[in-house]
Amino acid sequence: MPSQFEQKENRVAYLNIELPAEEFKSSLEKAYQRNKRHFQVPGFRKGKAPYQIVVNHYGEGILYDDAIEYAFPAAYENALKEHDLRPYSEPRLNLVSISGTDGLVMEARFALKPEVKLGEYKGIEAYRPKVEVSEEEIDAKIKEAQNKVARQLPVSDRALEKGDTVTIDYMGKKDDVAFEGGTAEDFDLELGSNTFIPGFEDGIVGKNVGDEFDLTLSFPEEYHAEDLAGEEVVFSVVVKAATFTQVPEIDDDFVKDVSETSDTVEEYRAEIRQELEKAGADQADRVYERNIVEQIADNSEIVMSDFLVEDDVEREIQHQIQQFEMYGLRYEDFLAYSGQTLEGVRQQMMPGSRKNLDLAYTLDALDEELALEVTDEEVEAMIVKLAEQSQISVEEYKEKYLEGKEDSRDRLEHQVRSEKLLDLLREWSLATDVEPDHDHAHDHVHDEHCNHDHDHDHVHDENCDHDHDHEEDEE
Incomplete structure (x- = not known):
């Protein structure tokens, strides 16, 4: 199975790969076996027509795509070994000629390792950012530590405030008819988080656990659901429970709880x-x-093939697609x-x-x-x-x-x-x-x-x- 190798500009390898007719014929037969259940030829039950009858009826080209899929990988690997090459990109394929009588000829182009002729690498002057720590940054880290050991306590003897987390049932109606996505039970909502449309959370602030009430609100004009954009609706709300976050005071006792090395607030700030x-x-x-x-x-x-860049970008796009799919998005x-x-x-x-x-x-x-x-x-x-x-x-x-x-x-x-x-x-x-x-x-x-x-x-x-x-x- 002969092949020819040529290196061209920008570190691109060209491999011309020939597969003789007798070898390519086996790939055509494999392609036939894979697909024969789909072939319907007059005079034969579906999937029962012999290879030559299928080729005569449909034309040999109906098998080419699958035949190439069978033939190319081994031929490509053999050509790489023949010329002792290592590709640095996926191959780009061009079909030169194909037939069961003459065999398969393909051209594969791929990137070779980039060529780097190093310039000066000693005595480089380069920017290094200054490292400065502000008191505000230390305060923020202490706040994080407070939140980690904070406790959630029930709201029992006061009206609801922003920052409280309420457990609610609600039903939204437009023209006295419940609309899609407007109803939930035992929904946990932090007041002030702006999770809901304007006015909803503010309407709960000041209420008490156990209250039942209606909120008459309007969806924003630019709301994504066209049937609700700018429309007036009524939410019936039941406040079933509420909690608030109790954070510890910043004192020496707090420091001993959160630090393994500091005993005082001053020492803790120095540690941070x-x-x-x-x-x-x-x-x-x-x-x-x-x-x-x-x-x-x-x-x-630096001499580098564009193929390397194209493959790198494609990997990144595929990674992004997978990340979206993880969250059920397209x-x-x-x-x-x-x-x-x-x-x-x-x-x-x-x-x-x-x-x-x-x-x-x-x-x-x-x-x-x-x-x-x-x-x-x-x-x-x-x-x-x-x-x-x-x-x-x-x-x-x-x-x-x-x-x-x-x-x-x-x-x-x-x-x-x-x-x-x-x-x-x-x-x-x-x-x-x-x-x-x-x-x-x-x-x-x-x-x-x-x-x-x-x-x-x-x-x-x-x-x-x-x-x-x-x-x-x-x-």
Whole structure:
């Protein structure tokens, strides 16, 4: 099964794959077996017509799609092995010729590993945000701690107030007829949360547990249900129960309940400040690292196929679709509601994807250039660190994530090298508190919720990582 390989511009491989007629015939027969139950040929019961009769009746082309599905994967893998190639993208296929008598000829185009010619990577001057912790931030963290140990108590001897959570039954009627979605029992509602249309929650404030009353209200003119938009309705409401949140006073007793190391409010504020400063410093380092690598990428020559970017964007879109489906929503509906198109979203994502891929492959090139060594002790220290982050023991971590996984050691070593590499880049660079031009710094940064697997994710946007953990091409 001959094939021809040619590398063209921007690291794109072209494979011309030929499948002889005798081999392609078996794929056509498999396609026939898969679909024969659907074929209705005069003189035969449905699904009983022989292969040649079906081909004569419908034409051979009715089997081509499924035959290619059977034939191509093995032919493609064999061609890759023949030329010792590793694709870095999904293949783009062009059908050159196809028939049962002459066989199958297809052209597969795919990305090779990007080529990076590193520029200067020492002495980089890059922006690192200042780390400052305000008293308001400390107050907010203390408020969080208060809320965690707060208690829900019943409202019994006063009128209802904003912030109370009420349990209600309600029925909404328009022209004395209950409307869809306007009735519920034992519904928990926080007053002041603006969950309901204007006036509903305010109408409950001041009432008491056990009260039954009507609220005459109007839906907003822009309400999504056209039959209710701007219409006057009446809600019959029963307040069945109510609770309020009791938060503890901020005193030394409270501190001893929520902190393992502090005994007084003053000590607790100092503890929180230290935690916030560490978190801020870690975040500043991530920003600093990204800015360093951005400049190194700008200093370097990177040749990359558009196929890599297209696949990266498609993975992100599929991830977003899955997230919508988790909540029972349709991505298509979101696009329509927001006035976007799928192709428009793709085009918006392209620059950010390319930017992040540039940074990822720049780091890969630096990793290869420096060839940092990793010791067994460093790998073990990484395991301890990851186990602590997962809040499990080292033994549990090894059993859950490492045992029985062939590439686990390689991935750990890669992670250790990545951290050592970034440590070196920070050491070799000069931090400045002069913030770069906003447009230049963020034009090509992914949305914060992107999700692209790559081992260098800590120099990308906080929630992004890219997957191209491939071996080097053999050329």
